[in-house]
Amino acid sequence: MTICLHTNWRDIPAEAHGCAAALGNFDGVHLGHAHLLRSVFAARPDLPPAVVTFEPHPRELFRPQDPPFRLTLSAERLEALRAVGVRHVFQIGFDKAFSELTAEQFVEDVLHGALHLRHVGCGPDFAFGHRRGGNVAFLAERTHELGMGFTAVQALADAGGPFSSSRIRRLLQDGYPEEAAEELGRKWCIRGTVQHGDKRGRLLGFPTANIPLGRHLEPARGVYAVTVRLPDGQTHRGVANIGRRPTINDGQESRLEAHLFDFEGDLYGQELSVALHSLLREEKRFAGLDALKNQIEQDAAQARKVLDAGAPRS
Known part of the structure; x- marks a missing residue:
């Protein structure tokens, strides 16, 4: 299956309109991310499956002094998303100007007005907009008002807690690539x-x-x-x-x-x-x-x- 990468959110071709999109950074595209994607796409199987993500990772913009932490850069992430059935990736350039958009602007101007999404979904910790002003409850309310569908997905967890990029980073830093692979699915x-x-x-x-x-x-x-x-x-x-x-x-x-x-x-x-x-x-x-x-x-x-x-x- 082919996958289309869109890096200019202000100029999305008509054939990419009307998707069901999962929102997030998707660093690693691990089993928890795969669960989120499948849950969102199952809610609207009639729509093209998509992802809205960011490059660079917001943490790289806000905390440039941090040591490198990425599990997957853009090309590897794109390949992993293709493997779980994603057809369109809206990769938004995350810079200072974009970071200053309010939560309202992100939903109305970006998700609805520019990307023309018909359905969106996210995990319980997704926050967005200037100073992380938007949360799941806000997203559910505004998408409903704009006539968009919305799916809130609970995090996939095991005995150790929710699957997360942070947990996989610790496994790799501690020297356990086999255990990291189990949580990544590869x-x-x-x-x-x-x-x-x-x-x-x-x-x-x-x-x-x-x-x-x-x-x-x-x-x-x-x-x-x-x-x-x-x-x-x-x-x-x-x-x-x-x-x-x-x-x-x-x-x-x-x-x-x-x-x-x-x-x-x-x-x-x-x-x-x-x-x-x-x-x-x-x-x-x-x-x-x-x-x-x-x-x-x-x-x-x-x-x-x-x-x-x-x-x-x-």
Whole structure:
């Protein structure tokens, strides 16, 4: 199924009018988000299913000093939304001017007047408008007055509480990508463009694709068993290090370095999606490059075993 991305909310084509849309940031597009989407779309199965979301995440605008925290950037989020049946994504540019719209303006001018939505829905914590002036009750009242349908969806929960992006972030930061995958419904991926590094991996016999973490959340530093999806859709197994390379101590920021097993080719400039399967060990400093090379060989062998053991490929 194709999905259409609309980034100019003031100029929506007629064929995208009349949707049923779920509202939210959808960082991660986890099982709780999937529950919200399916509930909203089930309320009006006769309408095209859509999402209204924001880029950047409002927290990135209001708290720029915070460390990067995103689970999914725009491209990865779009792909995850397509996988759960969304046909239209209205991705609103969240800047200072937009943040100053009142809750009333957001509902009447944006949702109703510009996007021409016929039905909307959200979770219990959705807040919107200047200084978060609008809530679920306000949205229910105003959409009714404007002749739009509305669905309030209770959060999906398990024994640990509601599914949430925050909960998944903690799991990743604590080194549990397998548990994060259970709540996402898929492996967590870091997607980015391969950049030139210092070629040390090649000298050690393990050439790596170097990908900056950028605005992604930094998970627990260490070595992971991974699968890597190339732009042509091919998937390769591998091993990856996430961190600051303390043995080399180059002073650079944390990054992801992935070695693809049994692969030869030039990946520079290509956008890869690296799925984390299991944390093999924490990051640590070695006495020298020989000790580091020996450990990398052990890491690669362990990663192969983990992936051979039946871990599902993303």
